Amino acid sequence: MAPCIVVMSVVSGGHGTMVGLLNTLVHMIMYSYYLISSLGPQYQKYLWWKKYLTMAQMTQFLIIIFHTGQILFTDCDYTKFCNAYLFFNSIFFFAMFASFYRKTYLVQKNQIKPD
Template sequence: MDFLQEVQRLWTDQLDPRVADFPLIQSSYYVPLIIFAYLYFVLRCGPRFMKNRQPYSLKTFIKLYNIIQIVANTWLFYDYIDAGVFKSSNLVCSQVLDFSYDYIPMKLYKATFYYFLLKILDYVETAIFVLRKKNNQVSGLHLYHHISTLLLAWIATRYFAFGPTLFNFALNSFIHVIMYTYYFLAAYGPNIQKAIAPMKQWITIAQMVQFVILIIYASQNFLPGCKVVKHWLAIIYIGNLMINFYLFYNFYQKAYNKPKRKI
């Protein structure tokens, strides 16, 4: 009961005052509704709509979408660097919790809010899978990763939009620049896909390395004098990273380490 009361208190009383004018962030209902609508479309409404239809091509739309993702993630990564996320004062045992309206804290906050919006835009990728009848790509890994990442971005923007907790978003934006560059090139057809095929495996490895780095980084919260957030929040965050790592590792094993058939 004490734990639930603590969660309720944090949820209502610890809201970052800078989010007062952002309804998507401030509201306790909009993001859950977005996630529900997303799941309803990709698991039920979309497949039902496409049941007796030919898959859409969407080649031009896919290229445009990937360009937007590349530009947006590059800009966010630069913004985080410019705001000092990778400075040692922010990375190692930092307890600088600055919620002011000064230039750097606001720069970090705006970048975090735009990152949150980008995680909603990521849902378009799943809709493309459905409309192209690539149902095998709408996997448990894909759904869990997209949902957990949006929830993490939402909670961080509500409560933790300061240097020490935003290393995750900066690193993720960097990985997404590489990933969407691959998708953009792959949209040009089988010949290009064949040429860049090795890149796909290394992107999966990079994603797993990302999770390992973030697990190690988040674990410093348990060191003496390094506590930034409450330990139970850090445990939930690290648990989510471990689940993502396991799902990506399982995918990697199935996709790239298939046992060779005996002749």
């Protein structure tokens, strides 16, 4: 969160603001999930939306990749270093979340497990 505040206040333009606000929204949802999951096993039935939280996080990274990608390849006053960092960082995080999603939700559940 602190890096978002620094980027939004130091770097020119409003491009960083969109990224920061989107990141804050997703993290509010994510920490709500963590809060409910920490209340105990009796609350697990309310956490059916874990898959959709992961999808929201992946969507966030796709939006940031698109947003920062178009700024990278157009003439814009936004700091190229910060923008390139956000672009490649978002690609990296999207790949990690996509791997998690694939392993957790797309792998067939009926695979034979060793004893």
